[in-house]
Amino acid sequence: MTAQSPIATQPAVAATNLTKTYGTGPTAVPALTDVSVTFGAGEFTAIMGPSGSGKSTLLHCLAGLDTVTHGSVRIAGVELTALSDRALTRLRRDRIGFVFQSFNLLPTLTAEQNILLPLELAGRRAGPTAGPDADWLRHLIRVTGLTGRLRHRPAELSGGQQQRVACARALVSRPAVVFADEPTGNLDSRSGAEVLGLLSASVRELGQTIVMVTHDPVAAGYADRVVLLADGRLVDEIARPTPDTVLAAMQRLGAAC
Numbered sequence: 581m582t583a584q585s586p587i588a589t590q591p592a593v594a595a596t597n598l599t600k601t602y603g604t605g606p607t608a609v610p611a612l613t614d615v616s617v618t619f620g621a622g623e624f625t626a627i628m629g630p631s632g633s634g635k636s637t638l639l640h641c642l643a644g645l646d647t648v649t650h651g652s653v654r655i656a657g658v659e660l661t662a663l664s665d666r667a668l669t670r671l672r673r674d675r676i677g678f679v680f681q682s683f684n685l686l687p688t689l690t691a692e693q694n695i696l697l698p699l700e701l702a703g704r705r706a707g708p709t710a711g712p713d714a715d716w717l718r719h720l721i722r723v724t725g726l727t728g729r730l731r732h733r734p735a736e737l738s739g740g741q742q743q744r745v746a747c748a749r750a751l752v753s754r755p756a757v758v759f760a761d762e763p764t765g766n767l768d769s770r771s772g773a774e775v776l777g778l779l780s781a782s783v784r785e786l787g788q789t790i791v792m793v794t795h796d797p798v799a800a801g802y803a804d805r806v807v808l809l810a811d812g813r814l815v816d817e818i819a820r821p822t823p824d825t826v827l828a829a830m831q832r833l834g835a836a837c
């Protein structure tokens with residue numbers, strides 16, 4: 581199995597002068613102000629900041645789930661703000677993976693069917709024993725530690741296992757980027773560590789690009805880099821973060837961790 585090339589010719593994700601204001605007139609809420617940031621291919625980045633600082637808004641704007649008021653967002657060189665709704669939907673389906681706090685698995689499908697859903701929706705075929713992507717799928721299932729759980733439905737899996745299924749589903753189409761919004765927010769610390777280990781393995785072993793919102797300095801310690809928001813602005817960056825350096829930076833921002 582070959583991972584994607586670590587040699588990046590362009591960032592996987594780039595936001596330039598991104599501004600997002602909710603509402604208009606006297607009730608307008610400035611959620612993001614003039615944010616410029618890039619996320620390199622094969623890099624694991626955590627977005628942190630106090631409550632209300634704009635983390636989810638930034639993630640949603642980067643992922644094309646919300647419109648921007650001003651500025652530009654590019655995914656693998658494609659300008660999102662110039663796309664029609666249909667083209668944006670296709671780009672989200674083909675180039676972006678999502679992991680949410682609440683797993684969002686389909687309860688009637690098995691783990692394997694949930695994992696394969698993005699390929700089914702895109703009309704592609706894959707399987708553990710046949711098909712052009714069989715090697716990739718086998719590799720992914722091994723990395724996610726889900727061998728032996730593939731025929732189980734979500735209700736028959738632990739929270740950590742369900743989130744690992746959600747991670748495999750996000751990774752299966754080899755997207756340009758996986759956006760994760762508080763992926764460990766509903767997990768105990770052991771299951772959270774398993775999911776974070778999986779996300780960082782997907783970066784090291786599969787060359788995946790990941791952008792993750794988290795409140796947790798321990799979770800951020802798995803990333804290659806942390807970007808910090810305060811009041812809708814990018815205020816700091818930490819390279820090779822540890823839980824201690826992240827906690828200290830959050831305390832400098834006056835955040836309650």
Ligand SMILES: Nc1ncnc2c1ncn2[C@@H]1O[C@H](COP(=O)(O)OP(=O)(O)OP(=O)(O)O)[C@@H](O)[C@H]1O
Pocket residue numbers: 602603609610611629630631632633634635636637638
């Ligand atoms: N749909 C909306 N309409 C109006 N204001 C909104 C909307 N969504 C978010 N906001 C406001 O935008 C700002 C940024 O919110 P956002 O949810 O992005 O912050 P956050 O850092 O993710 O917060 P938290 O850590 O509490 O989840 C806040 O002031 C919030 O109240």
